[in-house]
Every structure is written in C-alpha cells, then in structure tokens.
Amino acid sequence: MSYEVIRIDEQSWRIEDGGVRFFLLTGDSAALLVDSGMSVPNVRELAASLTDLPLRLLNTHADVDHVSGNGAFEEFYLHPSDAALYYRWHEPRTGRIVPVWDGDVIDLGSRELEVIHLPGHTPGSIALLDRSRRVLISGDPFQDGDIFMFGPHREMHAYILSTEKAMRRAGEFDAIWPSHGSFPLSPALLPRLRDAAERILRRELPGREQEMFGMRHLRYDAGVARFLCDQ
Numbered sequence: 001m002s003y004e005v006i007r008i009d010e011q012s013w014r015i016e017d018g019g020v021r022f023f024l025l026t027g028d029s030a031a032l033l034v035d036s037g038m039s040v041p042n043v044r045e046l047a048a049s050l051t052d053l054p055l056r057l058l059n060t061h062a063d064v065d066h067v068s069g070n071g072a073f074e075e076f077y078l079h080p081s082d083a084a085l086y087y088r089w090h091e092p093r094t095g096r097i098v099p100v101w102d103g104d105v106i107d108l109g110s111r112e113l114e115v116i117h118l119p120g121h122t123p124g125s126i127a128l129l130d131r132s133r134r135v136l137i138s139g140d141p142f143q144d145g146d147i148f149m150f151g152p153h154r155e156m157h158a159y160i161l162s163t164e165k166a167m168r169r170a171g172e173f174d175a176i177w178p179s180h181g182s183f184p185l186s187p188a189l190l191p192r193l194r195d196a197a198e199r200i201l202r203r204e205l206p207g208r209e210q211e212m213f214g215m216r217h218l219r220y221d222a223g224v225a226r227f228l229c230d231q
Contacts, residue, residue, distance in 0.1 A: 003015055003016060003017045003018070003037070003039065003040050004016040005046070005050070009133075011025065011026040011027065011111065012024070012025055012026075012133070013050060014177070014183065015037060015040065015043075015046070017037040017038050017039055017040055018038055018039055019038075019065070019180065020035075020037060020038050020065040020066065020179055020180060021178070021179050021180065021183065022034055022035035022036065022037050022043075022066070022179065023035070023137060023177065024047055024050055024051070025108065025111065025113070025130070026051050026053055026108060026111075027053075027107070027108025027109035027110055027111035028108070028109030028110045028111070029053065029054075029108065029109030030053055030054050030055075030056065030107075030108045030109055031047065031051045031053040031054065031055045031056070031108065032055075032056050032057070032058055032106060032108055032113070033047050033055060033056070033057045033058070034058055034060065034128065034137055035058075035059055035060055035066040035067070035139075035179065036057060036059070036066070036067055036068060036069030036070050036072070036073075036076075037065070037066070037068060037069050038064070038065040038066075038068050039068065040069055042069070042072055043069035043072055044069075044072035044073065045072075056076075056077065056106075057070065057073045057075075057076040057077065058076065058077035058078070058100070058106070058128070059076055059077065059078045059082075059086075060125060060126055060127065060128075060137070060138075060139030060140070060179065061078075061079075061082050061085075061121065061122040061124055061125040061126070061139055061140065062078065062082040062083075062085040062086035062122060062124065063085070063122065063140070063148075066139070066140075066179065067086060067093065070093065070095055071093075071094070071095070073095060074095060074096060075095060075096040075097070075098050076095055076096075076097065076098065077097075077098050077099075077100045077106070078097045078098070078099070078100065078124065079099070079100055079101070079115075079117060079123075079124030079125070079126050080097060080099045080124065081119065081122075081123035081124030082122050082123060082124030082125070083097060083124075084153075085122055085123075085124070085153055100115045100126065101115065101117070102115060102116060102117035102126075103115065106128075110132070111130070111132050112131050112132070113128040113129065113130055113131075113137075114128065114129040114131065115127075115128060116128070116129055116136075116165070116166070116169070117162075118138075118139070118141050118162035118165065118166065119155070119158045119159075119161075119162055120141060120149075120154070120155055120156065120157075120158040120159025120160070120161070120162045120163075121139070121140045121141045121147065121148065121149065121154060121159060122153050122154070123153060123155075123158075125139055125140065125141055125162070126139065127139055127141075127142075127166070129169070129172060129173060130173075131172070134172065134173045134174045134175070135173055135174070135175050135176070135177055135184075136166065136169075136173040136175070136176045136177070136187070137177045138166075138176050138177065138178050138179070139178070139179050140178070140179050140180060141159065141162060141163070141193075142163070142166065142176050142178055142185070142189060142190060142193060143178035143179065143180045143181040143182075143185070143225060144178075144181040144182050144185060144189065144224060144225050145178075145180040145181030145182075145225060145226065146180070146225070146226045146228055147193075147225050147226065147227050147228065148228050149227050149228060149229045149230070150212075150215060150217035150218075150228050150229055150230045151215065151230070154229075154230070156197055156200065156201055156229065157201070159197055160194055160197050160198060160201075163190055163193050163194040163197065164194060166190055167190045167191060167194065170187040170190060173187060174187070175187075176189065181225070189224065192223075192224040193224055193225060196220075196222035196223070196224055196225065196227065197227065199222070200220050200222070200227055200229060205220045205221075205222060206220075207219060207220045207229065207231075208220075208221075209231070210228070212228070216231055217229060217230060217231060218230070218231050
C-alpha cells in the first residue's frame with residue numbers, strides 16, 4: 001500500500017498511510033513520531049529521512065492501525081490502560097511501554113506537548129496539546145469519519161466525558177489534527193460529536209446493522225461523523 005508524506009510546517013509532517021494518518025514532530029533537540037501507522041515498511045527509516053534529531057515514538061492508543069510500525073522501536077510512550085490491547089489483541093507484539101499519564105509534558109526543545117487522557121474509544125486513548133502551535137493532535141476520538149465504538153474495549157459514556165473534557169480546553173487550541181477523516185478540523189466539531197453521542201445513547205438516531213472484523217455492530221450516521229457501535 002502506498003503512503004504520502006506531507007509537510008505541515010518547518011517542524012511538522014503528516015504521513016497519510018491509506019486510511020490512517022500519523023505525524024512526525026520536531027523541536028530544537030528531539031523528534032517525536034506520533035503513531036507508527038498501518039503499512040509503512042519502516043517508519044524509523046522514514047523519520048530518519050526527514051530529521052536527524054534523536055527520535056522517540058508515542059502511540060495515541062493501541063489499535064492495530066496505529067502501532068503496526070512499532071517493531072522498529074525498543075520502547076514507546078503509551079498510556080498503560082491500553083497495555084492489554086497492545087500486547088493481547090490483534091497479534092503478539094513486543095517492545096517496552098514508557099508510561100504517559102494525563103498532564104505529562106513531552107518536551108522536544110522549545111516545543112512542549114501535553115498529554116491529555118481521553119478514554120472511550122479505548123481505555124488509554126490520549127491526545128497531545130501542542131502549545132506552540134495551538135493544535136490538538138487527537139488520535140481517533142475527534143474526527144469526521146468513522147469512529148469505532150464497538151467491541152469490549154470501547155465505552156460511549158466515557159467517550160462523552162472525554163469529549164466534554166476536550167471542550168473545556170478548547171480555548172487552548174485553534175485546530176484539531178485527527179488520525180482519520182478530514183485534516184485539519186475546527187474545535188467547533190467537539191460539541192457536535194458530544195451531542196451526537198448523547199443522541200445515540202438516548203436511541204434518538206437510527207442505526208444500520210453491519211459486520212466488520214467478524215463482529216456485528218450498528219452504524220449511526222450522525223452528520224458530523226459516523227459512529228460504529230455495539231448492538
């Protein structure tokens with residue numbers, strides 16, 4: 001599968017890897033790969049072709065399309081709540097988790113990234129608030145595409161609480177960089193996602209039955225995004 005590297009600014013790149021997007025961010029002293037994609041042959045070599053700074057890896061969560069290139073790294077940042085998903089789901093994986101927690105700051109040198117824990121899509125989903133650019137790098141929860149909310153590690157009530165948490169921080173960022181769907185997005189998306197999720201819980205939206213990965217689920221077209229939920 002082909003991929004495309006797109007430069008956002010002098011210190012930021014997005015890699016469009018089929019249906020998923022991941023990022024390379026640099027500061028004055030270090031570089032951070034935000035997720036490792038689904039099908040790029042060697043993400044470490046790709047990053048090295050763009051920067052010669054010391055490179056670290058962070059996973060926004062442990063779904064397979066975000067961690068498939070992790071094998072090129074001995075360790076990676078991940079919220080520990082996604083450890084079971086990383087090591088037990090999809091296929092056996094290796095590497096050492098360097099835990100990150102809500103409120104932690106990763107400093108790349110004149111570029112600080114605050115970790116914001118956003119459970120719901122997965123227990124350990126996180127976003128990064130890039131203070132220097134007033135951007136929220138959101139992972140999967142905040143997007144205008146398909147938001148996966150079916151399976152044992154998804155929880156809609158937690159998703160709503162996390163969306164409200166991000167809404168309270170919306171004055172700190174001007175754009176959202178999601179892992180799927182359109183790029184970039186406005187923070188005005190957040191209350192629309194929250195309202196759509198609440199309507200699904202109240203059974204005010206019709207769902208259409210589908211099957212994916214051998215699992216039956218309901219697809220809710222909420223206008224702002226599509227939520228794929230347990231039946």
